[in-house]
Amino acid sequence: MTGTETLAVQAKAKTQHFDVIIVGAGISGVGSAYHLIQQSPGTSFTVLESQESFGGTWHTHRYPGIRSDSDLYTFGYRFKPWKGTPIATAEEILAYMGEVIDDHDLARHIQYKTKITSARWSSQDNLWTLETVRTDTGETASFTTNFLWMCQGYFRHSEGYTPEWPGMETYKGLIVHPQTWPENLDYKGKKVVVIGSGATAATLVPAIAADVEHVTLLQRSPTYFIPGRNANELADTLRELEIDENWVHEIVRKKILFDQAAFTRRALEEPESVTKDLLAGVRAFLGEDYDVDKHFTPRYRPWRQRIAFVPNGDLFQGIASGKASVVTDEIEAFTQNGILLKSGETLEADIIVTATGFDLNVLGDIDFHIDGKPLDFSQTVNYRGMMFTGVPNLIWVFGYFRASWTLRADLIGDFVPRLLNHMKAKGAKRVVPALRPEDKDMVLEPWIDPENFNPGYLMRGMHLLPKSGNKPEWRHTQDYWAEKDELPAIDLDDKAFVYE
Numbered sequence: 417m418t419g420t421e422t423l424a425v426q427a428k429a430k431t432q433h434f435d436v437i438i439v440g441a442g443i444s445g446v447g448s449a450y451h452l453i454q455q456s457p458g459t460s461f462t463v464l465e466s467q468e469s470f471g472g473t474w475h476t477h478r479y480p481g482i483r484s485d486s487d488l489y490t491f492g493y494r495f496k497p498w499k500g501t502p503i504a505t506a507e508e509i510l511a512y513m514g515e516v517i518d519d520h521d522l523a524r525h526i527q528y529k530t531k532i533t534s535a536r537w538s539s540q541d542n543l544w545t546l547e548t549v550r551t552d553t554g555e556t557a558s559f560t561t562n563f564l565w566m567c568q569g570y571f572r573h574s575e576g577y578t579p580e581w582p583g584m585e586t587y588k589g590l591i592v593h594p595q596t597w598p599e600n601l602d603y604k605g606k607k608v609v610v611i612g613s614g615a616t617a618a619t620l621v622p623a624i625a626a627d628v629e630h631v632t633l634l635q636r637s638p639t640y641f642i643p644g645r646n647a648n649e650l651a652d653t654l655r656e657l658e659i660d661e662n663w664v665h666e667i668v669r670k671k672i673l674f675d676q677a678a679f680t681r682r683a684l685e686e687p688e689s690v691t692k693d694l695l696a697g698v699r700a701f702l703g704e705d706y707d708v709d710k711h712f713t714p715r716y717r718p719w720r721q722r723i724a725f726v727p728n729g730d731l732f733q734g735i736a737s738g739k740a741s742v743v744t745d746e747i748e749a750f751t752q753n754g755i756l757l758k759s760g761e762t763l764e765a766d767i768i769v770t771a772t773g774f775d776l777n778v779l780g781d782i783d784f785h786i787d788g789k790p791l792d793f794s795q796t797v798n799y800r801g802m803m804f805t806g807v808p809n810l811i812w813v814f815g816y817f818r819a820s821w822t823l824r825a826d827l828i829g830d831f832v833p834r835l836l837n838h839m840k841a842k843g844a845k846r847v848v849p850a851l852r853p854e855d856k857d858m859v860l861e862p863w864i865d866p867e868n869f870n871p872g873y874l875m876r877g878m879h880l881l882p883k884s885g886n887k888p889e890w891r892h893t894q895d896y897w898a899e900k901d902e903l904p905a906i907d908l909d910d911k912a913f914v915y916e
Contacts, residue, residue: 431559436565437463439463440465443473444813448832455829466529468529477594478599483505485615486503488500489669490669490673500512502646530550533782534785538787539787542808544563544810545560563832564809566812568780571776573777576594576773577774578770589767593770605629608624608768609755612771616771631739631740632740632741635742644729677897697729701733702736703736706735776873793881800888800903800906806848807848831903842915847913849912849913852912855887863884
């Protein structure tokens with residue numbers, strides 16, 4: 417055997433092959449692994465995770481007070497009862513996910529610290545080849561798989577999004593993004609300004625208010641919040657009656673989904689009425705004298721951006737106590753000691769926290785190629801927000817904006833094993849979504865209609881995302897209440913699926 421042949425054999429021996437590779441061990445990846453084991457037994461698979469542990473966003477974010485912004489009865493898995501308070505801390509969510517991993521022996525399937533750098537599809541071999549690098553040692557490795565299940569989430573974990581403001585280099589204090597929160601950051605007795613108006617800012621401000629000299633939430637424009645008790649009366653009643661936890665989970669889950677559907681419908685049909693109700697909840701904490709119109713009345717109708725639940729109204733309690741305040745203004749420039757606003761006011765700060773969002777990460781920033789040609793996802797058309805025209809044997813999990821992410825992860829967790837089992841029954845090695853003859857003249861539109869939903873990270877990254885059509889099959893509808901019936905009913909022999 418020649419030296420070249422020996423090297424080729426050694427390289428092949430180092431390549432790990434699996435029927436399915438799941439990318440990411442966050443809430444989607446762990447759930448997908450469970451569904452694959454349950455619904456397609458005997459399928460070999462591995463989960464590749466670039467971080468050193470499971471959890472995804474709940475592992476990445478370490479800022480004070482980090483918690484869910486939606487209830488765990490629906491953000492949790494449908495197959496794993498949630499027994500805690502509706503809004504949970506990152507620690508509680510990680511413990512819950514750890515139980516799923518332990519209960520179903522998933523740990524042996526997860527390979528941590530493994531970052532995928534490239535993914536190349538070969539139609540000749542009907543295989544994806546993944547090149548990876550160990551994040552701790554720099555060691556490289558190759559994997560091959562018949563099917564890629566992308567569960568890596570939708571934001572770049574390495575760093576958050578911070579705009580460039582004039583004078584930032586002159587500021588003498590510390591600038592921190594919540595996504596890269598320094599371990600042991602000392603903010604006690606300090607003046608802190610938190611820039612932002614979303615769920616992260618609303619979580620962080622009350623979490624540090626008691627320890628700082630003062631914390632100011634600086635927002636360019638307000639957002640909607642839903643304040644309320646961090647408890648579920650129906651769940652508490654059912655537990656008092658000693659109902660089995662599986663039943664409690666299912667009943668409460670259905671009731672929450674029913675209520676959410678009604679709320680979403682009202683937000684679209686009666687936006688003024690919903691706005692009035694939401695602001696009344698804020699006034700209940702801050703009183704009639706507080707300028708709710710200026711600081712908590714958004715310019716957009718409800719549900720055009722995600723609405724965060726504020727447990728026990730803690731953000732508003734912090735404001736009412738005087739330890740926190742809200743300033744609604746725009747930044748003129750950073751100064752040596754703080755921020756100069758366009759109104760002329762100056763905010764002094766020892767620490768400035770840029771809770772300004774994140775950068776959209778389209779399919780893990782992986783270098784994709786199809787038969788040697790670079791893949792530009794923006795030139796594809798999405799099939800129900802989870803597959804792409806011209807891209808074989810690949811599923812992308814992208815959850816809901818107006819409902820819990822995991823609801824869709826569970827639905828796709830049913831779809832993928834069904835598709836794999838169907839391919840096996842047909843003897844097909846490849847499935848590629850394709851526009852049908854009746855779709856050829858279909859009008860193509862952005863991934864998400866900006867008039868319907870327009871958070872900053874989507875608007876900044878829309879040019880990277882696939883196109884949508886004006887038919888249900890070619891849209892990510894963001895409608896759980898329709899998809900819970902539509903996705904299980906997908907005809908796998910529809911012309912949109914091309915098998916080979």
